[in-house]
Amino acid sequence: MPAYHYPDTLDEACTILASGEDAMVYGGGTAVQILVKQGVLFASDLVDIGRIPGLGEIERTSAGLRVGPLVTLRQMETSPLVREVAPLAAEVYGHVANPRVRNTASVGGNIAHGDYRLDPPTALLVLAATVELTSSRGKRSVPVREFFVDFQKTAVEPGEVITAIEIPRQPESAGAHFAKYSSLSANDWPAASAAALIVDGSRNRRQVRLGLGALSHIPLFTQFEVAADSPVEDVVSAAKEAATPLIDPIPDVRGGSEYKKRLGLVAVEEAVRFSWKEGHDGGRTPFWRRRR
Incomplete structure (x- = not known):
């Protein structure tokens, strides 16, 4: 079984991720729990980022939205701000599984899973969203159109954690x-x-x-x-x-x-x-x- 860690800061989380031989971020946990039960998850460490402040917010920006990785899919579906700024995103997040899953699963964990059948990437792709990745080396942004690189493999590198998804405003006439x-x-x-x-x-x-x-x-x-x-x-x-x-x-x-x-x-x-x-x-x- 992997060792569980509960950092209080993003710097602490990045340090643990950098030092672990095969460390993995734990957010909403819906996919991780299934993989652990199936015996196909081989992480040495699971880093729970739930205590870190500022990762569960939806914020308006000059370009659109900044969505923290711990925002739930249900929040994306029902948020008046998301419905105003990026209504297609709200629509698509509302199609994932069922309300029980959407109330637990997180935005960051959803795309980090990298499954080819995911609903949200279809909207994030056409809206030209970007993913912010943070590690002990610093921050970088990856367009969602470059984020999914192979079967269940994403652009997230060892030691990195998703810290935001930035979604441009959907044009009024679209x-x-x-x-x-x-x-x-x-x-x-x-x-x-x-x-x-x-x-x-x-x-x-x-x-x-x-x-x-x-x-x-x-x-x-x-x-x-x-x-x-x-x-x-x-x-x-x-x-x-x-x-x-x-x-x-x-x-x-x-x-x-x-x-x-x-x-x-x-x-x-x-x-x-x-x-x-x-x-x-x-x-x-x-x-x-x-x-x-």
């Missing part, structure tokens, strides 16, 4: 939507998911951003531009064309590779259709007020 399809139950991992954000691009054009979940060994991102007056069918076709070469699903109990490919394109179509309509309607339709 259209946004998240589509998620699960095969076994509504609370299960998705078989396919997609987040779309459509913003103003270059002159008389619109930029379509797509974040894809559960459709490869890492969360995926792509973007392209279309004419602002394009018919929605043309935009959907362009989105599918952009997404198809990236999709390479891992077959499992939730479906085979071909099934997930088809379902992934269904998710892309839904996300883009709703986003395109919302963008042309002026954007910012609160997700909790939508009627399909």
Whole structure:
């Protein structure tokens, strides 16, 4: 069993992480507890950062939001500030598992887990979020689009701890939507998911951003531009064309590779259709007020 540590300061946590042979940060703990029970977690030390002040806050910044790693997924879902500044993020965090999990799991632990099926990265990718990493060597920022580097592997280096996720403000005129399809139950991992954000691009054009979940060994991102007056069918076709070469699903109990490919394109179509309509309607339709 790993040794547990309860530092009171960030400096203390970084020192323990730097000195441990195979030390790991412990936040909300939902994933860690499962891995320990399964006997597949081989950390020498678990560093619980729950006592460190300042890591559980959501703050407004000049660019958008600064979210501490100990903020729960439920807080992201329900926070009036998140709903105002980055409503797509609030929507996507509200789709994770069930309320019991969302009330326990943390924002930092969620992305640190690095699972390719995670919901939140789809929104963080299209919103161009960045992850702040801190160690005894100092701080650095990694764009979320560079954070997931391989199967269940992230850009977090030994000795580092996630100290914030910075999310830019979602443009007022943007259209946004998240589509998620699960095969076994509504609370299960998705078989396919997609987040779309459509913003103003270059002159008389619109930029379509797509974040894809559960459709490869890492969360995926792509973007392209279309004419602002394009018919929605043309935009959907362009989105599918952009997404198809990236999709390479891992077959499992939730479906085979071909099934997930088809379902992934269904998710892309839904996300883009709703986003395109919302963008042309002026954007910012609160997700909790939508009627399909």
